[in-house]
Amino acid sequence: MSLLRLAAVGALFITFAGAASAATNWDALHPRRAEVNSRLANQDRRIHEEVRRGEITHSEPARLHRAEEQIRREERWMASHDGGHIIRSEDRALNRQ
Secondary structure, X not given: OHHHHHHHHHHHHHHHHHHHHHHHHOOXXXXXXXXXXXXXXXXXXHHHHHHHHOOOOXXXXXXXXXXXXXXXXXXXXXXXXXXXXXXXXXXXXXXXX
8 A cells, every 4th residue: 555655646746846847937827728737637636536445456547647747748848839828729639638
């Protein structure tokens, strides 16, 4: 159980560190970016809740967090090319992932 908690805390730390660096580089409060980031935060919360209830195996959270991080990297890349925000088509693409 302690290994699971350590993994969850580590994943949470990485998530917040990535979010903090994104906020300093570009306009993270742009409505479309906020929508994508809110969805990812909700997904992260659900992953941790499912781990707590024992609904997913120990390896699944790591895989899900890697997928989340890929979406975050893609969102930051898109924003860096559009002056700190993402365009509507990019928003739709990110929210479908």
